[in-house]
Amino acid sequence: MNLPTYPLPDERGRYGIFGGRYVPETLIPALDELRDAYAEAKTDPGFLGDFERLLRDYVGRPSLLYFAENLTKHAGGAKIYLKREDLNHTGAHKINNCLGQALLAVRMGKKRVVAETGAGQHGVASATAAALLGLECVVYMGREDIRRQALNVFRMKLLGAEVREVTSGSATLKDATNEAIRDWVTNVRGTFYILGSVVGPHPYPAMVRDFQSVIGEETKWQLEALEGRQVPDAVIACVGGGSNAIGIFAPFAYLPEHERPRLIGTEAAGQGVASGFHAASVAGGRVGVLHGSMMYLLHDAEGQIQEAHSISAGLDYPGIGPEHCYYSDHQVAEYVPVTDAQALDALQLLAKLEGIIPALESAHAIHQAIITARELGEGKIVVVNLSGRGDKDVAEVARLLTREEGEARA
Amino acid sequence: MTTIDTNPSRIQRIHAAFKTAKAEHRAAFIPFMTAGYPDAGRFVTVARTLLEQADLMEVGLPYSDPLGDGPTVQRASELALAHGTSTRRTLELVKELRQHTEKPIVIMTYINPVYAVGPRAFMRLAVEAGVDGLILPDLPPDEDIEIRQLAAEAGLALTFLIAPTSTSERVRIVTAACTGFVYAVSVTGVTGARESGALSEVPALVKLAKAHTELPIAVGFGVKDARSARAVAVDADADGVVVGSAFIDAVVAGQDLAGLAAQIVTGCRKD
Numbered sequence: 001m002n003l004p005t006y007p008l009p010d011e012r013g014r015y016g017i018f019g020g021r022y023v024p025e026t027l028i029p030a031l032d033e034l035r036d037a038y039a040e041a042k043t044d045p046g047f048l049g050d051f052e053r054l055l056r057d058y059v060g061r062p063s064l065l066y067f068a069e070n071l072t073k074h075a076g077g078a079k080i081y082l083k084r085e086d087l088n089h090t091g092a093h094k095i096n097n098c099l100g101q102a103l104l105a106v107r108m109g110k111k112r113v114v115a116e117t118g119a120g121q122h123g124v125a126s127a128t129a130a131a132l133l134g135l136e137c138v139v140y141m142g143r144e145d146i147r148r149q150a151l152n153v154f155r156m157k158l159l160g161a162e163v164r165e166v167t168s169g170s171a172t173l174k175d176a177t178n179e180a181i182r183d184w185v186t187n188v189r190g191t192f193y194i195l196g197s198v199v200g201p202h203p204y205p206a207m208v209r210d211f212q213s214v215i216g217e218e219t220k221w222q223l224e225a226l227e228g229r230q231v232p233d234a235v236i237a238c239v240g241g242g243s244n245a246i247g248i249f250a251p252f253a254y255l256p257e258h259e260r261p262r263l264i265g266t267e268a269a270g271q272g273v274a275s276g277f278h279a280a281s282v283a284g285g286r287v288g289v290l291h292g293s294m295m296y297l298l299h300d301a302e303g304q305i306q307e308a309h310s311i312s313a314g315l316d317y318p319g320i321g322p323e324h325c326y327y328s329d330h331q332v333a334e335y336v337p338v339t340d341a342q343a344l345d346a347l348q349l350l351a352k353l354e355g356i357i358p359a360l361e362s363a364h365a366i367h368q369a370i371i372t373a374r375e376l377g378e379g380k381i382v383v384v385n386l387s388g389r390g391d392k393d394v395a396e397v398a399r400l401l402t403r404e405e406g407e408a409r410a
Numbered sequence: 411m412t413t414i415d416t417n418p419s420r421i422q423r424i425h426a427a428f429k430t431a432k433a434e435h436r437a438a439f440i441p442f443m444t445a446g447y448p449d450a451g452r453f454v455t456v457a458r459t460l461l462e463q464a465d466l467m468e469v470g471l472p473y474s475d476p477l478g479d480g481p482t483v484q485r486a487s488e489l490a491l492a493h494g495t496s497t498r499r500t501l502e503l504v505k506e507l508r509q510h511t512e513k514p515i516v517i518m519t520y521i522n523p524v525y526a527v528g529p530r531a532f533m534r535l536a537v538e539a540g541v542d543g544l545i546l547p548d549l550p551p552d553e554d555i556e557i558r559q560l561a562a563e564a565g566l567a568l569t570f571l572i573a574p575t576s577t578s579e580r581v582r583i584v585t586a587a588c589t590g591f592v593y594a595v596s597v598t599g600v601t602g603a604r605e606s607g608a609l610s611e612v613p614a615l616v617k618l619a620k621a622h623t624e625l626p627i628a629v630g631f632g633v634k635d636a637r638s639a640r641a642v643a644v645d646a647d648a649d650g651v652v653v654g655s656a657f658i659d660a661v662v663a664g665q666d667l668a669g670l671a672a673q674i675v676t677g678c679r680k681d
């Protein structure tokens with residue numbers, strides 16, 4: 001296989017005004033080293049062969065492109081296909097990127113990796129890749145998320161990783177990311193930072209995108225086989241930092257405008273963008289800098305970062321990757337808010353109609369798929385990136401539904 | 411680079427402070443304190459105590475996500491923000507200090523609070539408050555060329571950071587962008603008091619920096635007492651010694667700040 005080459009970012013790691021490398025100087029030589037090592041690896045048949053083999057034999061790729069007939073009938077419009085990243089080993093798209101980065105860590109002679117995690121999916125995928133490749137692994141996770149995702153914490157420990165609790169700030173993904181960066185600053189000479197989303201300083205957003213692009217590239221030939229055409233009419237994915245979305249968007253995003261499908265990212269609107277309790281960085285944020293990158297960001301008038309709110313820990317992040325910001329500004333993709341309640345309904349709907357329990361994150365995209373399928377009408381095709389499975393969310397969903405029932409009775 | 415019309419008085423005030431220290435055979439003593447910590451009133455008392463023995467003073471403008479800082483400064487920033495220490499409030503506190511001192515005061519903060527207000531407006535407010543310079547630890551100088559132009563127009567000194575991981579090429583780029591002094595980070599890591607053995611990489615870093623610039627080199631991160639100050643000032647021949655977390659720890663423990671400052675000043679002596 002080959003990793004795709006895209007026109008962006010520019011040589012300074014910019015997507016228009018977005019992106020860049022806003023990090024302590026200590027890390028600049030490490031980022032230069034990483035950029036060069038990645039550029040080399042990208043053209044090395046040995047590296048690409050290892051990556052391809054692991055994606056096939058270990059992750060179980062290609063992931064299925066499944067025609068969701070019952071959901072399609074329910075929506076009453078365009079055909080809805082689900083790209084089944086939930087069937088990957090470890091249960092989500094995160095493993096694609098982790099294997100790519102862990103292979104790169106080994107290639108660079110690093111013995112130790114660190115990672116941040118919110119819902120725990122990236123932490124589990126990092127721990128998995130580290131176990132497979134014999135790397136020491138430390139995962140930073142906010143205290144609040146450790147409580148919400150106890151099962152994933154135990155999985156990481158079983159896989160041999162050390163999970164370090166983060167209590168600073170809001171004790172969620174943003175703070176876990178701060179702490180992972182601090183660890184990297186301190187141990188930069190021997191440690192590789194496996195960043196889980198298309199955020200952070202250059203080259204991370206580009207590298208993560210390239211490793212995740214397998215999702216969109218597979219979709220093209222799978223759709224060709226099923227429908228006789230590579231490009232659907234709409235592609236829908238949920239967006240927190242935005243790695244699963246970029247993985248299915250980027251292979252279509254640079255097509256000429258008249259060939260390009262509608263690309264729709266669903267942001268977590270929490271209790272509604274107007275409520276202030278949300279994680280919708282495009283709909284409710286302004287340009288700012290976080291974790292080394294210029295992006296749309298939730299922050300106050302004086303630049304203090306605000307807490308994001310979402311039912312799904314994986315979307316609970318106050319920023320969005322720089323390439324998505326560029327897509328939004330240049331009308332390459334649309335970003336629409338989907339609330340907690342809408343996502344919770346969509347999760348139950350997909351479970352009942354298709355026998356598939358999606359992750360709460362992916363349920364945001366399912367909600368939008370029904371709307372878009374109706375808008376487009378029959379004869380059209382919608383592909384939804386089903387980025388993860390809902391096993392990790394079952395306890396939380398049970399808690400929320402029990403509470404809803406209680407409120408209905410009262 | 412083209413020559414830029416600058417207001418030299420603030421930058422000169424910084425250079426003069428280092429020159430005076432040098433003439434007295436010592437490294438300049440540069441204490442750091444987070445604005446509004448432990449609260450607005452006590453901050454002014456603490457800062458004035460430190461200023462008595464300081465050559466320059468660094469005031470931290472608290473930020474929610476200080477990824478270059480260790481737990482001590484993180485906690486101080488969180489507390490200061492919880493007490494409502496906004497950008498405007500921080501600058502009011504500097505203004506208050508300015509009524510008591512002519513010594514240079516520089517603001518240390520992250521780039522997002524500067525961008526949020528707008529670099530031009532931020533610098534105008536800083537100058538009005540009596541600030542002489544800015545230190546931006548998450549802004550490598552080649553990431554934003556415009557901010558250097560704006561600082562030059564405002565007459566504010568800019569300090570960027572070098573680290574033990576910096577290559578000669580990075581040291582050249584960073585030192586060329588500094589106008590006040592160069593901040594050399596003593597260790598690969600975040601701010602915070604450490605064992606003095608951690609300072610082993612400082613001499614080579616200071617030497618490398620001096621090969622590239624005539625500007626004073628101040629060393630920070632991990633200096634906490636007379637011994638570590640001496641390692642930086644004498645063994646590494648730095649022009650300035652920055653001490654932050656140790657003073658915050660001393661405030662927490664209710665220790666004698668003037669006494670700790672005096673010890674560090676002793677460590678800064680080169681003769």
